[in-house]
Amino acid sequence: MAKQLDYHTIREIFTRFHAAEPEPKGELEHVNAYTLVVAVALSAQATDAGVNRATRALFKIADTPQKMLDLGEEGLIEHIKTIGLYRNKAKNVIKLSKILVEEYGGEVPNSRAALQSLPGVGRKTANVVLNMWWHYPAQAVDTHIFRVGNRTGICPGKNVDAVERAIEDNVPVDFQQHAHHWLILHGRYHCKARKPMCPTCIIRDLCQFEDKTI
Structure with a gap:
């Protein structure tokens, strides 16, 4: 588990996430x-x-x-x-x-x-x-967020509840609404479980992950 990143580093990470995908969406289809x-x-x-x-x-x-x-x-x-x-x-x-x-x-x-x-x-x-649905800044921690949070140091925690609290406590308020979507998408498509795509990662220089792939 990586150590908790500082405020300025986390702000820079989410600034980059926002620049790459300003309005991230959940991928489950629904009508109401x-x-x-x-x-x-x-x-x-x-x-x-x-x-x-x-x-x-x-x-x-x-x-x-x-x-x-x-x-x-x-x-x-x-x-x-x-x-x-x-x-x-x-x-x-x-x-x-x-x-x-x-x-x-x-x-x-x-x-x-x-x-x-x-x-x-x-x-x-x-x-x-x-x-x-209600645009409340709730943080839904799944396996992707748990992995990314602990690898990077954005929101480390021993269990999902601890990671949820770490997001709420450490991610700047202006990024809270979309925080869990950015983290899910990063884990699903970039910071993968077995083969993380570190060479093309937009937060590679800020991440605490010691086993970065070349």
Whole structure:
């Protein structure tokens, strides 16, 4: 685990991220807050691309909690069976849809606690929804962010909660909104797990990673 970078270095890193991609976007396709919740819940231990392939047809016929309930668990399974853990995920999606209809009038709540009370929705999923739909600067830490944060020294931590806190504590406020997207995209396409692309990395000179590839 690299040591925590100083304020000026972190500001320069995010200045470069912003210059390269001013408005980074999450890659999960959705049409409203509900389909975003479902997409993120389905993405656990699966790729965004795989989820998008499964949900394109699904969201055309089930883009509200009630429509999902009308489709039913078996109908949902037919659409998502290419996604890992699809049976358990289908159960959770049906359960959370029922709760949204019965307790929230079919609307997705916009508090972290309420979101996390839904089946299959953990803190990371709640933070993604808060950030992407309501533009709240919540930090959803996945494996990419955990890796990048610890390699570079931007936001080191022994677990995802510690990395989340490190982002909130150390990334300048004007970069907080998009921080987790920049870090995810950097980890997904540049700072890869097995073969990081250090020679072409835009923050190579600022990064604390000792095993930089040549």
